[in-house]
């Protein structure tokens with residue numbers, strides 16, 4: 001029930017309650033969950049609250065047709081998750097067929113998309129039609145850990161609800177924090193330092209970084225697997241810079257706060273988002289076995305261009 005989350009997610013709860021109270025529900029909510037542990041239960045309680053004819057927020061009412069049922073048994077609720085890498089276009093088409101019919105037990109229909117970052121071009125196109133021609137009684141709840149993972153065409157058509165970061169663990173040790181996010185791989189302080197040094201050098205010297213890329217990167221991360229970890233560390237580093245840029249807290253690189261603050265000061269938010277996009281592209285290229293030297297050269301040049309273009 002919604003009120004179970006009021007302490008941890010007060011703003012999100014208020015947004016949802018106001019929507020019903022003022023009768024102004026958005027047709028699509030993109031919920032940025034930031035690894036919130038109870039994200040799926042929370043989103044389900046939002047769906048229940050919307051669907052329940054009495055909008056119960058407290059104890060489950062055993063006579064209520066919506067609150068008393070499990071998620072699978074609520075007829076006007078559909079939960080979509082990828083079975084594999086991507087959410088398939090056929091899943092979206094099935095949804096469209098299903099949602100062409102009127103609600104059965106509520107006055108609304110709701111679909112939840114788990115991991116909205118797994119919508120690829122074709123399934124996203126199918127859902128965009130839904131989002132562009134909203135039907136009054138259909139509400140979409142899209143869940144993703146970080147907004148920048150979702151296609152911009154989708155983000156722009158949704159009301160965004162960012163959940164509060166409820167930390168399960170607190171540590172000022174960057175290596176420990178990273179090990180929590182990049183699971184199954186041992187990360188050591190030297191590698192983290194190397195990536196931070198690379199970023200500092202690149203931010204300061206731009207394209208000239210190419211001259212030093214062996215020392216700064218390739219000698220330390222010689223194999224494909226090393227390189228992929230390095231890109232992950234770099235991604236989390238820039239993510240923390242964005243956190244600071246948005247007046248939030250450093251989540252991982254706490255013992256590099258001065259460096260992070262300086263880079264945040266030198267870049268605007270769009271530049272930082274562009275840079276994250278470039279790092280993700282570089283990582284993908286390495287995954288597709290492109291030449292690692294070339295990928296790194298390309299990344300360095302593009303990162304520099306981001307700065308020139310925006311200034």
Ligand SMILES: [Zn+2]
Nearest residue numbers: 052056064067
């Ligand atoms: Zn109810």
